[in-house]
Amino acid sequence: MIFEDVVKKxxxxxxxxxxxxxxxxxxxxxxxxxxEDIGAMDLEALGIEFANLLTEIKKAAESMxxxxxxxxxxxxEKYLAIIRILNPEYFIALICSPNANLGKGRFLLRVKAPxxxxxx
Amino acid sequence: MIFEDVVKKxxxxxxxxxxxxxxxxxxxxxxxxxxEDIGAMDLEALGIEFANLLTEIKKAAESMxxxxxxxxxxxxEKYLAIIRILNPEYFIALICSPNANLGKGRFLLRVKAPxxxxxx
Numbered sequence: 001m002i003f004e005d006v007v008k009k010x011x012x013x014x015x016x017x018x019x020x021x022x023x024x025x026x027x028x029x030x031x032x033x034x035x036e037d038i039g040a041m042d043l044e045a046l047g048i049e050f051a052n053l054l055t056e057i058k059k060a061a062e063s064m065x066x067x068x069x070x071x072x073x074x075x076x077e078k079y080l081a082i083i084r085i086l087n088p089e090y091f092i093a094l095i096c097s098p099n100a101n102l103g104k105g106r107f108l109l110r111v112k113a114p115x116x117x118x119x120x
Numbered sequence: 121m122i123f124e125d126v127v128k129k130x131x132x133x134x135x136x137x138x139x140x141x142x143x144x145x146x147x148x149x150x151x152x153x154x155x156e157d158i159g160a161m162d163l164e165a166l167g168i169e170f171a172n173l174l175t176e177i178k179k180a181a182e183s184m185x186x187x188x189x190x191x192x193x194x195x196x197e198k199y200l201a202i203i204r205i206l207n208p209e210y211f212i213a214l215i216c217s218p219n220a221n222l223g224k225g226r227f228l229l230r231v232k233a234p235x236x237x238x239x240x
Contacts, residue, residue, distance in 0.1 A: 045183075045184070046184055049180045049183055049184050050180075052180065053176060053177060053180050056173060056176045057173060057194065060169045060170075060172065060173050061194075061196050063165075063169055064165070064166055064169050064196075064199075065198075066196040066197070066198045066199050067196045067197025067198045067199075068196060068197050069194070069195070069196050070195045070196060070197065071193070071194075071195040072192070072193065072194055072195075073191070073192065073193035073194075074177065074181075074189070074191075074192055074193075075189070075190045075191040075192075076181050076184075076186040076187045076188060076189050076190060077186070077187025077188050077190065078185075078186045078187045079184075079186050079187075
């Protein structure tokens with residue numbers, strides 16, 4: 001399955017990649033992958049937080065007349081999250097350690113987006 | 121003044137840079153700079169939207185136990201926004217065209233942050 005393949009590859013091929021999830025904006029996960037050696041992470045709960053945030057960000061973008069939201073990057077002390085909006089229903093999020101290879105992670109999500117979109 | 125200097129340089133030295141603002145989380149602007157040739161942009165209103173968003177993002181980061189939020193990048197059809205959190209009170213946002221030099225913009229905000237922090 002393409003969904004399983006993309007989340008796994010995004011994590012494995014990004015230096016510092018920890019987990020990835022494809023989720024609907026209502027918080028239902030379509031596919032997810034968590035690196036085995038990183039211990040416990042409630043990936044579904046993280047995805048739901050992202051889904052809520054994306055709703056807020058979309059509202060803000062509308063007020064700003066900024067057009068459709070395409071990508072959100074979020075850096076915190078513990079994580080770097082790359083979130084790419086696939087269509088109005090789905091997004092893919094790659095969660096990395098803060099010193100991850102941001103460029104590679106963004107690239108992987110961007111080049112895989114068209115193939116994911118075909119199946120959504 | 122360092123604030124005026126930093127917002128101006130961030131815009132002028134980033135290819136695709138349009139505007140920059142240093143703002144308190146309550147939506148009061150400390151310093152702003154808008155490239156003269158880009159026409160009308162309600163930079164203060166944009167900043168207020170960012171301030172609101174950062175409040176939501178901070179709440180989400182707390183639920184995720186992700187630590188302090190450091191940076192947010194937001195790509196829409198019309199803009200690329202780089203937002204760096206300076207301290208719990210202030211942030212700096214650089215607004216660019218979507219095809220801007222993201223790496224340069226991030227770099228400029230990051231290296232200027234310590235000097236801004238000294239004055240805040």
